[in-house]
Amino acid sequence: MSPDEAFLIRLLTALDTVRLDYVVVGMAAAALQGAPVMTQDVDLLVRDTPLTRSRIDELAKHIGAGRPLPVSELSTTLTLIGGEVAVDVLFDRLPGGHSFEGIRARAVTIALGGHAALVASLDDVIASKEAIGRPKDLASLPILRDTQRIRSSLAREDRVREEGNP
Amino acid sequence: MTPATYDPEQLVRDVELARGRLGDEVADIDPHDVVLILQSLLRPLGTGRRYFLREIRPGVYVA
Numbered sequence: 001m002s003p004d005e006a007f008l009i010r011l012l013t014a015l016d017t018v019r020l021d022y023v024v025v026g027m028a029a030a031a032l033q034g035a036p037v038m039t040q041d042v043d044l045l046v047r048d049t050p051l052t053r054s055r056i057d058e059l060a061k062h063i064g065a066g067r068p069l070p071v072s073e074l075s076t077t078l079t080l081i082g083g084e085v086a087v088d089v090l091f092d093r094l095p096g097g098h099s100f101e102g103i104r105a106r107a108v109t110i111a112l113g114g115h116a117a118l119v120a121s122l123d124d125v126i127a128s129k130e131a132i133g134r135p136k137d138l139a140s141l142p143i144l145r146d147t148q149r150i151r152s153s154l155a156r157e158d159r160v161r162e163e164g165n166p
Numbered sequence: 167m168t169p170a171t172y173d174p175e176q177l178v179r180d181v182e183l184a185r186g187r188l189g190d191e192v193a194d195i196d197p198h199d200v201v202l203i204l205q206s207l208l209r210p211l212g213t214g215r216r217y218f219l220r221e222i223r224p225g226v227y228v229a
Contacts, residue, residue: 004217031217034207038219038229085218112211146195147203153191154184154207 009113096131
């Protein structure tokens with residue numbers, strides 16, 4: 001197990017402990033689904049409620065971060081820094097307009113270290129990167145799209161095999 | 167699969183098999199990228215993969 005996998009398990013443990021209703025989004029979501037990418041942080045999408053805000057404060061303590069810091073005056077995103085890996089918290093929707101509820105409904109469950117992480121679908125990660133449109137987001141699109149194509153091709157072939165061998 | 171039972175040779179076999187199954191469907195994708203993607207897709211979680219870049223000084227990163 002790598003230090004990164006160990007960190008992810010500690011983060012999932014903390015998320016379970018504080019009972020935060022979240023979906024992992026962004027490049028961490030893509031990487032957890034097998035896209036060959038790296039990132040500098042973990043992005044979480046949550047609902048914006050007073051209870052959620054208090055649980056984010058607790059989460060920061062559990063992962064050894066300082067108090068949640070607004071990314072900018074123009075953004076509602078909070079960043080939890082000072083721990084091993086930065087964790088950003090986005091509220092209610094992703095760029096492109098996808099709501100928390102929609103992202104969560106399409107999310108996939110990834111098992112790691114005895115935890116079940118809810119992770120945004122690769123299609124939603126790609127859509128959000130297209131909507132953000134910053135150079136670094138656009139630069140990630142080719143490998144994300146290729147990964148999705150290969151996943152889809154393998155899944156399609158699996159279905160054909162299953163239908164041929166009931 | 168746990169790290170103790172992770173078999174790199176099995177991953178190689180899985181990648182070769184998947185590449186064969188894909189055939190010409192992804193012929194327009196760089197072959198090296200196909201292998202890179204397949205090994206990443208097929209490697210079980212918890213077997214030593216790195217996910218995070220850490221900036222050790224401005225502009226310099228390590229995994």
